[in-house]
Amino acid sequence: MKSPRKAILGATTGLATLLSAQTLSAVEIEYWQYIFDTRVQAMDILIERFEEENPGITVNHSTFPLADYRTRLAAAIPAGQGPDVMQLFYGWLDSYVDEGLIQPLPADTFDPDMIGEEFFPMVGAMMRDGAYMALPTAVRSLALFYNTRLMEAAGLDSPPETLEEMIEMAREMTIRDGAGNFSQVGITSGMTAQDHHWFREVLTRQHGAEPYLDDYRTVNYATPEGIAAFEFYTGMETEELVTQSGFMDEPQAAFRAGRAGMHIDGSFRIGALEGTRGLEWGVAPLPLSADGVAANYGSYWVNAITQRAQDERKEAAVKFMEFIVSEEAMQLWLDVVGELPARPSVALTEDNLANPVYGPFIEGLEGAHTTLFVDETAQRQVLVDAVQRVLLQGMSPAESLTMAQEAEQAIIDRAQGN
Amino acid sequence: MKLYSRLSIDRKRTVWAWGFLTVPILFYVVIRFYPTADAMVLSFQSWNLLGARSWAGLENYVRLWNDPVFWQVFRNTFMYLILGTPISLVISFVIAYNLDKTRFLHGTLRALYFLPFLTTAVAMAWVWRWFYQPVPIGVFNNLLSSMGIGQIRFLNSTTNALPAILAPAVWAGLGFQIIIFMAGLRAIPTSYYEAARIDGVSNWTILREITLPLLKPTIVFLVVFSSIGFLRIFDQVFNMTTNDPGGPLNSTMPLVMMIYQTAFSSYQMGYAAAQTVVLFTVLLVVSLVQLRILRDR
Known part of the structure; x- marks a missing residue:
């Protein structure tokens, strides 16, 4: 039988370790996207769920009007002030890659072969030198x-x-x-x-x-x-x-x-x-x-990890990326925003295909081409x-x-x- | 403090004057002059806003010289000036001249003419844009079709679009010009007119020999002011052609809009800066020429 004293001591030490572990791994990362009501709502829900699953990570969500989103990014990122994870239009990728502002997604988490199989083929446009630079949560078609x-x-x-x-x-x-x-x-x-x-x-x-x-x-x-x-x-x-x-x-x-x-x-x-x-x-x-x-x-907005995310921030950013391109996130994005899931496994469900409004768009995804503007x-x-x-x-x-x-x-x- | 108390009254005054002047001078240097100088430097560089700037020599200017769109835009810009300035001045002078002689509802009429000047250019441009649409939504074309007259393509035409966009711009500027003209007319001493009447001179001669020559300072001011306004026209064009900016086929694009698009849609900051330098030079030359021609003779 343990003495109550010992039990209390044990509990306190346990709590203390837990707390210090918490503070040690507490990381804050910045996420940026442009303002579109339902997108902001969906992202807030996703962040909440993500933070529940990963107690050590806080994600700060910043949004800007679309009209000056690009200029804001351009001013902030080179100055080292921008986001760790950000949303950008797929057509902007080249200039961000050329200037070395975003980093390739690590192949151990985002295996190119796996992405090739699990995402719609048009996402292939985000590959540079054998590595994916960015991934979408949702895609659009005509x-x-x-x-x-x-x-x-x-x-x-x-x-x-x-x-x-x-x-x-x-x-x-x-x-x-x-x-x-x-x-x-x-x-x-x-x-x-x-x-x-x-x-x-x-x-x-x-x-x-x-x-x-x-x-x-x-x-x-x-x-x-x-x-x-x-x-x-x-x-x-x-x-x-x-x-x-x-x-x-x-x-x-x-x-x-x-x-x-x-x-x-x-x-x-x-x-x-x-x-x-x-x-x-x-x-x-x-x-x-x-x-x-x-x-x-097909066109889409993608999420990318910027150069700013290093060490533990990078770890957190990778985890967050993984979460926002997961099947769960995609279904939520479809339900809240109405944008089509980027993975066939989520998009091509019977329910979604039978939807009189989304069905025809989802049907179009498989044969969709993405112009590299x-x-x-x-x-x-x-x-x-x-x-x-x-x-x-x-x-x-x-x-x-x-x-x-x-x-x-x-x-x-x-x-x-x- | 000691140093200050030893200064003479005159010197103290100078110190105070400079003290007060520092604020606007600093403001102008930081907000105006430095960016202007920087834009001139930028026009010899290549920059996409994201990366580092790199020297490009005269490349931006050579490209500008060889760009057919630039020459079209250059012509458009001068069309806005050549049509806009005289038309708006003549109309506003005629209105001011007659309004000056009217007693009946004078204040109300003057207010009505001034009203468009107070309206936001964006709101006005959108209203006129809908006026100009083909049937079933355009007011002008609905009117024409109800009278059995064929449709006029206002905005969707390479020849009509520029005057169609210019019209609301002229209309919006009238109020201001009328007020300035009326102030100018009031400033002419009535004794000249009385003398002319006693001599039995016709109204036309009075207008030509007394009113217009004495209005010269007013006219110079308005010509320079409205020329600059038409040379940097943007709001009206931008809002009336958002679908096909500066179109159709670049027929309405002014220089300012080309600069805007090059900079903030194509992100070619160096090329845009070169266009800005050209606009700056044009504005400078046009203003100086006008001042010289209208003042010296």
Whole structure:
């Protein structure tokens, strides 16, 4: 029988060791992302769970408006003041890697082969020299939104499965007055929105083109096949008269206002459309080509560990990274934010696939390509201008797309040279 | 303290004057002059905001010279100036000249003209952007179509977009110019007019021989002021063309917007700095030329 004294002594020593162990391993790390309500909420929940599981680690969550997020990072990281783990757009990765601001994910925790198997193939874009530099929690893809009321009014009962059907149905849903002015478009269009992704990665491939070669270093869409894809796109406005670029200012505005039958957009649009009064909509996978080719464009924000995280901070940062790209985190992200899980094991569950809203987007993930942009805004502008030359200046699609290819190649070459 | 008490009154005054002047001088050196000098240095460097700056020599300027977009933007910038300044000055002078003679509702009218000047450029640009849309949402085009007239492509046109964007900018600036013109008109001694009337001179001659020459200082001020304003136009263009910034096909992009995009969307800080130096030079030359031409003769 132990004396009570001894027991108390034992308990105190035990507690003391525990406490000192606690203080010894207490690490604080910084996590940064941009402000988007549901993303911030989801991350707060994840951090809470993570801290429960790892009592020695505190994660400070800082958020900034998207408009100056990039400038903040650029000012803070080189000054050694920034985050240990941060979120960045996949397209920014190159410049961060080139400047040595982020470190590769350690291969013992993030085995490249394991990631290759467990994540969607588009995540491969985050690999540099055999190591992953960053990983997403969630990914985005494109799908076709359709207005159920306008479909019914035009006597259509199910969304289009092929591009040809899409044009047919768009024609049914287009309304123009005597002077030819649109009061309702069959399908929205606008390279300024998501159409440049749809054209770049989907339409070109569906027409048999390979839009980029050499790991996105060579632009290759101005081939006869690519030009056919571009003629299809501009033809919706010039030949088929089922759309008008810039109708009601922005494609998503036209769809939201119930003035457009169909609209191609990303999964991030779901939140904005939900709860729009008087709008009834559905989602379908992107239409296939005549010979059944499917393609999609995937994009994502990734999490990366910066150079600032060293020693015990690095250990903590790795643990935190592991947690926020886990299956558990991904399902939570889908439930709270509505962004699609980056692991097929979470995304392709029966429940998720059967979801009428997320299902079509998730279906698109497997065949999704991720464009390795060097300057997304500038590269988008190239395609915006290509369409404008056809619509406003009457240039032939072939000539315009050839000019676009040269312009985009110049942007890529300049970025490579730097 | 001893040293100070030995100074003469005049010297003490100087010490105090410099004491007070140090604050704005320091402010200007740190907030204005240092960044300006730094931007000039940066224009000979290459920097992506993340890494270290590296020397690039004249590369940024050579690139600028060979960039067709830059020349287009340069032309646009001068179009804003060449159209904007005379149109806004003529309109505001005509309004001020007539308003000056009106007794009826004088204050209310003047307030109404001044109102747009108080409005935020961003809000105004967005309202005008919707005005300009094609049917079914654009006010102007709805009006035209209800009268059976064809649609006008305001913003989605390489020729109409620039004047369409300029119009609200001119309108917004009118209030200020009218007030300045009216102050100038009031400052002309009435005795000149009385003398002219006694001599039986026509209104047109009075305007040409008395009013305009005596308004010269006002005109010089407004020409320089509004030229600088139109040369660095940004808010209106940026907000009316957010989907296709400076478009369509760069037909509305002013220099300031090109600088903004190069710096904060492409992150080519050196190239953007070179454009800034060009803008600085243009503003300087235009202002000096205007001052000289309008003042000396």
